[in-house]
Amino acid sequence: MKRFLVVALAIATAGLMLALAVGCDSGSSSSSSTTSEATTSPGGHTILTPAELTDAAPGLGTIMQEIGQRNWYLYYSATGGNWDLAAYQAKELGEAMETGTITRPKHEEALDKFMKDSLDPLTAAIKAKDGAQFESAWKNEVAACNACHAEAGHKYIVWSLPDTPPQDLQLGPVS
């Protein structure tokens, strides 16, 4: 009886040690793989913190360069008769502004107002393929671009339409 207890105790102790050893092992291997997953991307780059990603996200300076170019394309495609291209540029311009509302939320209100009061009427004129309506909505839109620059403390940024049309896309009607 006593011998049976000793054997049972020995088996129990061995079992416990084995369980601890396995537990330790799996614990340490999972923590090391978690660490490598948390610091390195599949491409081998250091994973950035949300704060670093926020700083790296394109700000208005970057986004506005795209917006300026799209506005240029928009004008010459509308007046050239490629209304579908003008509609596309207006849509993409709005999407770039939406990105700006996310990456630089302090400008969200002003960008939303611009899209509602200036970009929507321009888009409506493009959809209507109405040249006169377009010219009047265009003047308002460009004025609103520059009014926002002044209001945002960048009075020196005055966008104006380049004299020459872009050369790479067909601006006349596409049959």
Ligand code: HEC
């Ligand atoms: C929030 C109001 C706002 C509206 C609306 C707006 N902008 Fe801007 N824009 C800015 C700000 C702010 C800057 C300066 C960005 C910075 O300081 O990083 C800027 C800069 C620019 C620049 C200079 C970019 C560079 O770095 O070279 C251009 C070009 C530009 N905007 C074009 C436009 C055009 C075209 C429109 C209208 C279709 C427009 N913007 C509408 C706020 C606005």
